Amino acid sequence: MAYKSANDDLVAFFDDLVRSETRLYNAVDDALRAEHGIAASQFEMLRYLAAKPGARVIDIAENFVAGVGAISKGVDRLVERGLARRHPNPSDGRSSLVSLTDEGEHLVGEAEAVFRAQLDALIPIPQAKRAAAAAVLAELRASLEAARAGIPVG
Numbered sequence: 001m002a003y004k005s006a007n008d009d010l011v012a013f014f015d016d017l018v019r020s021e022t023r024l025y026n027a028v029d030d031a032l033r034a035e036h037g038i039a040a041s042q043f044e045m046l047r048y049l050a051a052k053p054g055a056r057v058i059d060i061a062e063n064f065v066a067g068v069g070a071i072s073k074g075v076d077r078l079v080e081r082g083l084a085r086r087h088p089n090p091s092d093g094r095s096s097l098v099s100l101t102d103e104g105e106h107l108v109g110e111a112e113a114v115f116r117a118q119l120d121a122l123i124p125i126p127q128a129k130r131a132a133a134a135a136v137l138a139e140l141r142a143s144l145e146a147a148r149a150g151i152p153v154g
Contacts, residue, residue: 024122024123025040027118027122028040028043028115028118028119028122029041031114031115031117031118032111032114032115035111035114036107036110036111036114038107038111041074042074042077042078042083043108043111043115044064045060045064045071045074045075045078046078046083046084046100046104046107046108046111047108047112048060048063048064049084049098049099049100049104049108050100050104050105050108053099053100054097054098054099055097055098055099056089056095056096056097056098057071057072057075057095057096057098058095060075060098065150065151065152066152067152067153070152075098078104082101082103082104083100083101083103083104083107084098084099084100084101084104085098085099085100085101086098087099
């Protein structure tokens, strides 16, 4: 017999949230790889840099709640592909700023259409229900951020 908790609804919420996120992310990743040769994580970083040119690696890491080392390696891969560039930070010689190249800007623009098409196809939930779910998720995210929960080391 499976263990039954007094908070089975909370466990079910966790399971549904995590499994939905995993399936959605994997499907978006598959489409972006097939159409543009980039992973969803690379697309997310390109989108971030398009919105915030000249970001520091630590800024990117904080946004994605990821380790600085992992983000730095991800930036290196984008630089190697000619999609981004590092340039010296004029206010702090120990860090660099990251911006998209023209090729990176072009790619993120094209990949955005694939990304949005996948979201439209994979999230068949009416806008009103999405708005309600978005409010709940925003509240959860704010609570986790305020508690500084799940921050990676390194």
